Amino acid sequence: MTTPATPAPTPDTADVPAGLLAELAPLLAAESDAEAPAAGVDPGDLEQAVWLRLLERLRETGAPERPAEWLRRAVRAEARRARRTGDRERPYRDEPVHEPVGAEPHGSPEHSLLVAEGRRTLRAAVTRTPGRCPGVLAAMLDPKDPTYREIAGELGISQGSLGPMRSRCLGCLRRMLAAEVPAPGRRGRVC
Numbered sequence: 001m002t003t004p005a006t007p008a009p010t011p012d013t014a015d016v017p018a019g020l021l022a023e024l025a026p027l028l029a030a031e032s033d034a035e036a037p038a039a040g041v042d043p044g045d046l047e048q049a050v051w052l053r054l055l056e057r058l059r060e061t062g063a064p065e066r067p068a069e070w071l072r073r074a075v076r077a078e079a080r081r082a083r084r085t086g087d088r089e090r091p092y093r094d095e096p097v098h099e100p101v102g103a104e105p106h107g108s109p110e111h112s113l114l115v116a117e118g119r120r121t122l123r124a125a126v127t128r129t130p131g132r133c134p135g136v137l138a139a140m141l142d143p144k145d146p147t148y149r150e151i152a153g154e155l156g157i158s159q160g161s162l163g164p165m166r167s168r169c170l171g172c173l174r175r176m177l178a179a180e181v182p183a184p185g186r187r188g189r190v191c
Helices: 020-039 043-060 067-088 109-128 133-140 148-155 159-178
Strands: none
Touching: 020 043, 020 067, 020 159, 043 067, 109 133, 109 159, 133 148, 133 159, 148 159
C-alpha cells in the first residue's frame, strides 16, 4: 500500500495553515482505506473527493476548527454519497449485466457454499456488536420477519427508539464487515 503524497500547494491552497495538509494526509489515507470497501470505491478516489471537499471548505469558510474530526465526518459522508451513486447505476438495456469475476452460477454447490459462509460471517459479526445491537440485529435477521412492535416488545424498548437504534447498529455492523467481506461488484460497471 502506498501512502499518497500531500497535494502540491496551488494558488487555492496558498492560504492553508502551514502543515495542515501534511498533518491530515495519514489520517485521510487510513480513514479512506477503512471506508472504501463498504462503499465499493477505490480508497484513492475517496481520498481525492475529500481533498476537494477540504479545498472548497478552505476557500468558503476557512480551516475547520477541529480538522481531524471534520476529516472523519467528510470521509464517511463521501463514502455514503459513493454508495448512493453506485446503487443508482444501471446497465444500458443493450449491454449485458456482467457478473463479478469468478462468480458461480446460482444453484451451484460453490454458490451455496459462498452464501452459507457469508451468513456465518454475518451472524458471527452480529454477536460481536456492542450494547443492545446483537439483540436488535438478531431480531431483524429472524426468518419470521417480526414487526417493529414485536421487536420492541421483545427487547423492552419503545417502538420509536428502535429505528435510530437499528440504524446505529447497522452502521457499526457495516464497518465491522467492511474488512471481512469484500464489497460486491457494482451494477453498471465493467471491470
